[in-house]
Amino acid sequence: MAEPVKRPTDGPLNRWGKWKVPKYLKRGSGRDDLRLVAGSAVLGLVVAAGAVLAAGPWDSGQRKAERVRAAVLQRAGGAHHEGTAPDGPAPAPSAPAVLSAPGATAGLTAPAGASALETALGPLLDAPALGSVRTAVVVDASTGKQLYARGAATPMTPASTVKIATTAAALSALGPAHRIATTVTLSPDSRTLTLVGGGDPTLDKAALRALATDAAGSLRDGDAGPVRLTYDTSRYSGPALHPIGPNENIAPVSALMADEGRLDKSDRGPALRTDDPAGDAARVFAGLLDDAGVATRSGPSSGRSPAGARTVATHLSEPLSALVERALTNSDNDIAEALARQTALKAGEPASFAGSRRAVTARLEALGLPLAGARLADGSGLDRADKVTAGLLAELLALAAGPDHPELRPVLTGLPVAGFTGTLGDRYTATSPATGLIRAKTGTLTGVNSLAGTAVDAQGRLLTFAFLASGSTSPAEAEASLDALATALAEGTR
Template sequence: MAEPVEKPTEEPLNRWGGWKAPTYLKRGSGSQDLRLVAGSAVLGLVVAVGAVLAAGPWDSGQRKAERDLAAVQERAGGAHHQGEASDTPAPAPSAPPVLTALGDTAGHSAAAGKNALAAALAPLLDSPALGSVRTAVVVDVATGEQVYADGATTPMTPASTVKIATAAAALSALGPHHRIATTVRLSPDSRTVTLAGGGDPTLDEAALRSLAADTARSLRADGAGAVRLTYDTSRYSGPAVHPIGRNENIARVSALMADEGRLDGSTRGPAPRTDDPAGDAARTFAELLDEAGVETRSGPTPGRTAAGARTVATHLSAPLSALVERALTNSDNDIAEALARQTALKAGEPASFAGGRRAVTARLKALGLPTAGARLADGSGLDRADKVTATLLAGLLALAADPDHPELRPVLTGLPVAGFSGTLGDRYTATSRGTGLIRAKTGTLTGVNSLAGTAVDAKGRLLAFAFLASGTTSPDEAEAALDTLAAALTGAAG
């Protein structure tokens, strides 16, 4: 039985009947940039993956290996020259040896290419493994043209692929260099110290230890004695428990927490969570203050920061770009919800589920994206009330490659690499079709499976895609069917 879907309002259509992408993807230096992106995905993975695994996937919002490779290619003659633009993007400078093996289709007309793509994708999309309702959109990133669409404007439950929208909105609102501050403030009478949460779910014991040391130095300089310790979580509002209820996939949403409230020492995936993330973080801070030589009169208590209090210690999170990449690579629900709330605060909305929904939606509209039928109930995709279209997700990915929107680039660099990293690490192997040519965000709920990302085709074009399925009965079979669809975009699927 097909899921009921909301009727979207009409959106501008291109000549293929799909959403008309904004004219932000220009010929010239922009297409050259995209060829460099494609080239790094084709040839650079042999070098880049080793560097990523050795150094970690996050480097202040850019994958270091890809950035270095792009710079090398530019020095080797990758700069655009007047008069080189054409209607069809040329293969990436580094790609020809690989593309020859895949089968070069550069001589095909645009119409023939679209027909071939439809012939390849349509039967795969009809797989029973993809459930009762399935939609798909593929966009040529260099031109913004929708080259394949099936159910493009049908709102679907996206599961974790909604993190793409959350991440793009946060980067657009705050910029990739934004850092979330956790502060310690001292009351005007020097008798009360307050640990004030700013919404950083990646705060850890090392950060709390540094805050305690800085606080102790400041108190000694002031000649302060024993202090009362409070903690302030007022930056966030609304329900702390996600609408799905208590769940090992996400902690209680709090402006103050350490290690995402995890109780087992893990850094990713499901884990037992504390019922009191803010209180636990404050108690750890109290112990560290004691070690640093600061006497507290009693255990920490919740409270608001005193009027006129001054900041005596500050910890800044990793840059937002790195948080986005971590959220996408590991499908981190706690970071995703924090990104939605940071977007809400920037917009002057309450830092709550409702405020995040309004702020993220408004940001996507401001970017010129088609939001008809969309409902962004949370930032993580755990809520089944979330609805997006394949057109919106593919459009977001294409926009993230726009040379005029470098602030969105971490949306692409954070996508797991097929067969190598994150939630795609075990979905492809080194010998699988599409390995290394596909980067995509996964999505899984009971009966819902999705995949949205980018792929390099046999002509060296970078394609953005979104495949959404509901009514699935076997997660393993649905994931395999989605992976086959994505692999078909590379030209490697037979």
């Protein structure tokens, strides 16, 4: 056990005017967790390296979809763009020698001041590739102090970086251990089985097979004959289609779907999607029931679970922490929309786009975040009506890194790692000084580019940042400019 540390009587204040106790000063406060946040990008990536070949940005597929939609609507389209275990890998034994815990200063040079950041970031923010409007905020995660700001309170279209807000709201509302249930119910007369969707978009054939096997066992116990099969999607309400319309990056939003409605065997990236995810899942389930020895009278039909029905089978999703990490690493739109609806259900709101917007906004407000000008129109960032500020994203990431809200930690561990995983897998070279030191969520729409995440600077500090730009004309050049900004943070003042 760590020796007690005498706390100073003064020091940096957090946003609520209280002295902010750095996590590394607290006995038993999880020092290794913050080292993981700051250091796993460098030290635990052998585990992640194998995933790099399969992971990568989704932007090209989304842009294709946008061009198709633009041709129809004569305007710019919407956005685009495997989670790890909830606790994550332990830091490597060499971690203390490579990176200090955020806030530690022994043997390090004095932190760069705002003027140094202005010198480093100002010219990069002025790059023409970033278009006509660009905003930026940098925060010291160990103190909550804002180190740099340009247009911090200016609402901007965030694209997929809005997933940071969506996932944080879900974790705050439900907790990282929450699991989404898919169930099968049997009517009182044992004549109707109902597959009840709970909103898990990662439901797959193996899970459906397990549900069918358990349901069949219950029917055999009751010596039932052929049954009628229905499927219940009533947990969700409102339009199923995202405002961007049919799109290869998102299926119709349904409380019941298998494999995110994908029509191939992929688990990430763009793919052709079914226009009837619930019906398709129910038909697969019907075939699996037949394999398990249960005959159905006809094909499955939509309908609510009958009154008085009892649950005969249940499947639980992966913990919410794993779903959050997968949503952020792969920029998974289907999971993001599902998490927004789970937040709505917890708040007693309708599980719709409108209900999710109200619930996510209320949850972020309860966390004390700056929401002036914010509009969370959807959970995924596909909708151009989304508006957030760089200040909101940077402060939210700092909150996730601090000691007061450990339930938000998966927001950080799910961020793609520069040069290694997810949508940052091919945006940093092996020789880049920022490779492994940047973890960030990407965002891309036509004319919109964003990057928000964390960086470990030359002094060993964990910084959170948000860079939002609009009016760009070359996505590749805009992304390179954003990456240069993050690299400047990692390089610091050496």
